[in-house]
Amino acid sequence: MRTIIFRTIAPYLTSLMVLFSVFVLLRGHNDPGGGFIGGLIAASALAIFGIACGVASVRRAMVFHPMTVSGFGLFMAALAGTLSFFQSEAYMTSQWLIFHMFDVEIPLSTPLVFDIGVYLVVVGAIGSIALALEERESD
């Protein structure tokens, strides 16, 4: 699989896919997309990068262990639900904060934070599986 063409194109392809995955994640509330699908796209990106340039470079690029990312995502998703306590509402009641920047409406909300958590969980879990499978016995 490690042809020169593939290795040259892989970083760009991966960057594009990760970028696209973030785009899909953020637009999920109104259009097809969301944390789960975004996460799958990003995980595929990692897998492709791993196949092309080796697992070690992916791990370097990610800084954190994929499972750590996954765990943090779960933590973040659980935390997003607790913000409603400050409004004396039930767990997971969505809170919205809508402000305007350069005449663009920017909605921030706890479901968005929650969705980012989902995204990180999927990236971490699937990514770590894929990477672990790509690794040879030696490392």
Place this chain on the structure above:
Amino acid sequence: MTPAVIDDTTLYAVLAPFAAAVVAPVLTRWFKHNAAWPLAIVPALIFAHFAGFIGPVSHGETFVASRAWAPSYGVNFSVYVDGLSTLFALLISGIGTFIILYAGGYLKGHPQQGRFFSFLFMFMGAMLGLVLCNNLISLFIFWELTSITSFLLIGFDHLRSASRRAALQALVVTGGGGLALLAGFIVIISATGEIEMSTLLASPDIIKDSGLYLPIFLLVLGGAFTKSAQFPFHFWLPNAMEAPTPVSAFLHSATMVKGGVYLLMRMHPLLGDTALWMTVLPVFGGITLLVGTFLAVRQTDLKLMLAYTTVASLGLLVMLTGTSHEKALEGAVLYLLAHSLFKGALFMIAGTIDHEAGTRDITKLGGLRSAMPITFAAACLASLSMAGLPPFIGFIAKEVLYYGTWGWPEMGLAVTVTAVVGNALMLVIAAAVAIKPFFGPRIETPKAAHEGPLLLFAGPVVLSVTGLGLALIAHTTGELFVGPTLSSLLGEFTQVDLHLLPTSFNAPLILSLITVALGALLFTQLDRLRNLFAGVLTAIGWGPDKGFDQFVAGIVGFSAWLTRWLQNGKMRTYMVYTFGFTALAVLLPGYLTGSYPAIPKMPDYRFYEWGIFLIAVLGLVAVLIARTRLTAIVSLGIQGFAVALFFMMFGAPDLSFTQFMVETLSVVILALVMTRLNLSPRDHRPLPATLLTGAVAAGVGLGLTLTMLAITQQPFDSRLSDFFAQFSRTVAHGRNIVNVIIVDFRGVDTLGEIAVVVLAGLCVLALIRVRTKPDRPAETPPTTTLDAQATEAS
């Protein structure tokens, strides 16, 4: 007479011991063994509370109190107070008071004394609940609680393997019987529609007329016989003597083992007085009585002798209950009362002797009467009651029960002979327990024997004196205790007239004289008898106790075999089982009910829809004819993409999107697993195996298709869809309803889902990291979790 409703005090009285169980360790830390004094206040107060019921109950009044527990199932924490439950509650709390004191003295300085108190109190609460509960299901819960707490108490000395085995054995036998009882109760509830004992007792023929009498009878008997150690389940009780003596005195003589007898007496108006009842109970009770006394004579250990006579006494009680004859039942009630008093006292005395002299072997004991005068006096009183000699309650009980058995028209003679032989042997044991350790020349014991402290002799003295006192005021005893209890057994108000002295020279008196003469004769030949019985037993060799071990070994062997068969480490086997059962689960209901969904007529597809359909089919064909595994995996992806296209066209873009990604990743990961496992590129399965897996796959596919068709043909309930469509935009500020449901409306669900994803990731990682042994093929990661997630997300 309908029961009067009372306040919740009685409910709290049942729960009080549990509260005491929490406090006990703390108090024990502060006051050491003297914590027994404040702790004993709890059962004493409970006793006082139930003593308040004696008067009204003796006039035939009954009481209920109730609190909802799990109302949707009709389970209430409710109590029913009548003669029978009052007598039992008084016995439990009264004897319990002295047991707590005794435990304080017996386990003095034991590092875990606080824990022991806790367990004792928990048991006391469970036992009180058992005898007072009106609701069948909560009765069962307390019933099993007594099994569990008795497990903890028998196994208290958990460093010895003998006590661990005894505890486990008691739990398996009594717990197993408890499950049979639960089944019996459930049958009763479904057959009669009643869940409270008091309403059942209000219409006594309800079970006999339900047509399910036989299964109910057998299941209730399963519970009662195991709890009350009836033959062939009698073996666990003597083994339970591994427990510290306070436990033996409380659980295995006075209270818990009477639980089965209590149940039989409680259900007597409902189940009794039938041919079946009057055959099975006397037969098994009689066998238990003879076997118990027979085995008791063989023993030289004080506690074991008492344990086997307890088995025998329980047999006698069951036999008498089985006669359904009023006078014999009266004898049973009297004997129950007498037995609890003398046997509790004798067990404590045996414990005191063990504690002070250092041995329980009667051949190594003698001449203790001067060293332990108070204990000796109590032993005499209790033994005389056990032997059934006047002027003790044991004597009155024996007179009445002989009167009952002699007058029983069905099998009077056989039952009477059994009772006489059993009682004669019982007298032998009583004499042995009272005479051997205390009379004769002083034998050197491991410890220099002297009288125990107040904590140790308070119980035996009070209990044995009570046995004398109740007999001296025989008439009042009959009025206050025996009469009301007998009323519960007969289901109608009855009064009894007891006398200490026989009024005339009648059959029971003659039988009593025969019993005493036979007993005295046998006692002189005790050593010879012991050797004879020991010889007989050696000749038989095999008993239920050994059978229990074989049974357990058999179960362990069976489960090992089953595990080898089910979990052989081959991925393919697991897949075949899992999907095979899935196929059965979805296909069988339709097949059994014969209700298949109608096959819808084919709609007019457009040409490109046909095209996609063709691609999917081609993908499948490619999978089937693929030469190498890699080709097959990729071909499977083709079919997946075609399905994703369908989702896209029929308005599920999110689902389609997810499906695309999952298919892609599945192909990538499967290919990676292939390289990782070093599988041969081709499939070398023999044809039969391929056909089998093919059949399973086809079955699952067909089953799911039919299920889908059946579901889509149901009328569509659009309430949820309408709700989400209405509020997705307005409340959750999102146009993508699917996603809004996932992250907002059902957010907690999704939180659970992603926790599963994290766990699955961790597990797969662990599986990959495992060094694969050469003889065991490694498992492939379950890519199904991805698909499951994808469908969840739709």
